[in-house]
Amino acid sequence: MKPFALTFLFILTSCYQNKSLSDAPKETENLEFIVSKKEMKKIEGGSYLGFIGKDSTRIVEVKSFYIDDSPITNAEFLDFLRENPQWTKSKVTQLYADESYLHNWVSDYEIPKEAKPNSPVTNVSWFAAKAYAESVGKRLPTVEEWEFSALADEVSKDASEKPEFTAYILNAYQNKKAYNAEIKQEKPNFYGLYNMYGMVWEWTEDFNSVMISGESRNDSSTNENLFCAGASATTTDLKNYAAFMRYAMRGSLKANYTVNNLGFRCAKDL
Amino acid sequence: MKSLFRPLFLAVLFTLSFTACKQNSDSSLLADSTMNPEDIALDGTTEVLEMPAPPFVPTPVGDRAAKKIIVNLEIIEKVGELANGVEYNFWTFNGTVPGAFIRARVGDEIELRLKNHEDSVFPHNIDLHSVNGPGGGAEASFVAPGKEAVFTFKALHAGLFVYHCAAAPVGMHIANGMYGLILIEPEGGLPAVDKEYYVMQGDFYTKGAFGEKGLQEFDIDKAIAEQPDYVLFNGNTGSLLGANELQAKVGETVRIFVGNGGPNLTSSFHVIGEIFDRVYVDGGMTINTNVQTTSIPAGGASIVEFKADVPGDYVLVDHAIFRAFHKGALGKIKVNGDENPKVFKKNEPLQTKS
Numbered sequence: 001m002k003p004f005a006l007t008f009l010f011i012l013t014s015c016y017q018n019k020s021l022s023d024a025p026k027e028t029e030n031l032e033f034i035v036s037k038k039e040m041k042k043i044e045g046g047s048y049l050g051f052i053g054k055d056s057t058r059i060v061e062v063k064s065f066y067i068d069d070s071p072i073t074n075a076e077f078l079d080f081l082r083e084n085p086q087w088t089k090s091k092v093t094q095l096y097a098d099e100s101y102l103h104n105w106v107s108d109y110e111i112p113k114e115a116k117p118n119s120p121v122t123n124v125s126w127f128a129a130k131a132y133a134e135s136v137g138k139r140l141p142t143v144e145e146w147e148f149s150a151l152a153d154e155v156s157k158d159a160s161e162k163p164e165f166t167a168y169i170l171n172a173y174q175n176k177k178a179y180n181a182e183i184k185q186e187k188p189n190f191y192g193l194y195n196m197y198g199m200v201w202e203w204t205e206d207f208n209s210v211m212i213s214g215e216s217r218n219d220s221s222t223n224e225n226l227f228c229a230g231a232s233a234t235t236t237d238l239k240n241y242a243a244f245m246r247y248a249m250r251g252s253l254k255a256n257y258t259v260n261n262l263g264f265r266c267a268k269d270l
Numbered sequence: 271m272k273s274l275f276r277p278l279f280l281a282v283l284f285t286l287s288f289t290a291c292k293q294n295s296d297s298s299l300l301a302d303s304t305m306n307p308e309d310i311a312l313d314g315t316t317e318v319l320e321m322p323a324p325p326f327v328p329t330p331v332g333d334r335a336a337k338k339i340i341v342n343l344e345i346i347e348k349v350g351e352l353a354n355g356v357e358y359n360f361w362t363f364n365g366t367v368p369g370a371f372i373r374a375r376v377g378d379e380i381e382l383r384l385k386n387h388e389d390s391v392f393p394h395n396i397d398l399h400s401v402n403g404p405g406g407g408a409e410a411s412f413v414a415p416g417k418e419a420v421f422t423f424k425a426l427h428a429g430l431f432v433y434h435c436a437a438a439p440v441g442m443h444i445a446n447g448m449y450g451l452i453l454i455e456p457e458g459g460l461p462a463v464d465k466e467y468y469v470m471q472g473d474f475y476t477k478g479a480f481g482e483k484g485l486q487e488f489d490i491d492k493a494i495a496e497q498p499d500y501v502l503f504n505g506n507t508g509s510l511l512g513a514n515e516l517q518a519k520v521g522e523t524v525r526i527f528v529g530n531g532g533p534n535l536t537s538s539f540h541v542i543g544e545i546f547d548r549v550y551v552d553g554g555m556t557i558n559t560n561v562q563t564t565s566i567p568a569g570g571a572s573i574v575e576f577k578a579d580v581p582g583d584y585v586l587v588d589h590a591i592f593r594a595f596h597k598g599a600l601g602k603i604k605v606n607g608d609e610n611p612k613v614f615k616k617n618e619p620l621q622t623k624s
């Protein structure tokens with residue numbers, strides 16, 4: 001197993017102590033609630049072998065929860081904007097969204113030309129996604145909830161041991177501009193969740209709780225002061241390149257960032 | 271006149287600024303060797319580096335003073351060809367494999383601006399082996415799609431260095447073409463030559479076998495097994511062949527900056543029909559002479575020089591020779607000019623009695 005001599009180290013943190021995140025957007029105080037018809041699926045709790053961690057620390061326990069069956073669409077986000085104009089691109093507070101926030105939108109209430117009402121909304125910040133979730137009485141899923149739901153292929157809850165499943169995901173990730181397509185055009189996974197892979201990256205509540213600093217070969221000591229102290233752990237599934245990519249993507253983000261292929265879906269406690 | 275005054279001036283300057291160094295040297299070389307490159311002053315000007323696409327390189331530094339250099343690199347993920355009709359989803363610095371050639375001198379302050387194109391799917395970064403600092407800049411340059419990261423480093427060591435993406439999963443980023451070379455010239459520059467070229471070897475792992483047409487996916491199992499389908503110079507079987515052959519004239523001196531991005535294989539770099547007059551061993555400042563084949567590790571580089579003595583086609587190969595003829599590690603330098611029978615001639619067949 002010589003090729004595996006190179007170990008990838010990560011910081012595991014159990015809390016989300018990050019200044020930019022604990023300063024919740026003031027906008028949320030004035031949120032107008034909206035009614036969402038989005039279908040949710042119940043995910044039965046359980047445990048899985050985490051991507052991060054070693055031996056006993058790798059067992060991740062997840063409580064039962066609900067999660068949206070698909071990413072939030074442009075049309076759904078537009079409903080939110082109509083009731084909450086403080087989140088339109090002309091009015092959004094700079095602190096909560098960078099300059100590319102909804103930048104492809106024709107105007108405050110017109111979705112991008114290349115996209116469809118039923119395409120996933122992208123170029124939204126973590127703050128905006130969080131505000132949306134709250135406006136429909138939900139929240140963002142945690143990394144662990146998202147990863148747990150995403151273990152499923154079409155026929156089983158946990159397809160992580162199937163090499164062809166990883167290959168499928170890797171291939172799906174290479175799709176360019178898949179975010180302009182409409183949701184639910186592909187088959188759902190075992191739980192009935194659509195578009196978990198290859199359409200958009202998705203925000204999670206604690207997207208930066210696992211630190212990938214960019215110096216992926218030595219993530220044991222970097223930026224420790226920015227995050228809560230935690231056990232450093234080793235990933236052993238070096239072949240799980242798909243998971244690597246998700247954690248790398250999350251690690252490259254800040255809460256005000258908006259990206260062309262980054263959207264979200266919501267979750268809810270039972 | 272200029273060339274005479276300059277070393278004198280520098281020698282005086284160095285003596286002045288280094289009172290601890292009592293030697294009264296009449297040679298700028300000695301002054302240079304005692305000077306900490308960290309303390310080399312900038313001349314106050316700033317240059318945005320112009321970088322032509324491979325196999326070409328930016329203009330030599332010559333005898334210019336150290337200054338601030340701005341290097342703009344953009345990460346572009348795009349479908350290109352490994353071979354005729356064989357498509358691959360490359361991840362690139364500036365849209366080419368290898369990425370743009372960066373050229374500076376010892377003492378330069380280099381501001382590296384790394385932009386990740388907004389249509390990129392993945393986050394990326396850059397680790398330059400010429401950087402003295404954490405991760406070679408990898409952490410400071412980790413950048414999400416659509417964003418830009420900037421960091422600055424002072425070039426302290428002369429040599430030819432590899433740069434590459436180091437974002438997780440590193441092997442895949444490199445296997446998809448994310449590497450290039452950065453040359454840090456010593457003060458006064460490398461000796462002038464007639465032709466300079468930029469060649470970088472890389473190994474590629476595809477679902478289909480060598481030559482299988484269509485868009486080929488990256489094959490992680492082959493990558494881990496270190497069994498590439500393609501071993502290429504400059505990312506395509508034809509990068510240095512046909513209309514793209516490197517050119518030189520008889521009598522010219524040729525310098526090739528050769529790098530190896532890997533991710534896995536070591537190159538046994540050889541030019542068929544030539545002997546390297548000089549090789550900067552491992553891309554450092556030690557020069558070996560009269561070299562037939564030079565070994566270039568993954569993540570390493572070498573500078574090879576030769577004089578074109580005789581006209582003809584000279585073939586660049588990885589002399590692990592099955593890679594050349596079955597995996598694509600082939601290129602050519604066409605040398606034009608008059609025959610040079612003193613050095614080489616083909617004799618008439620010997621008359622033999624029947």
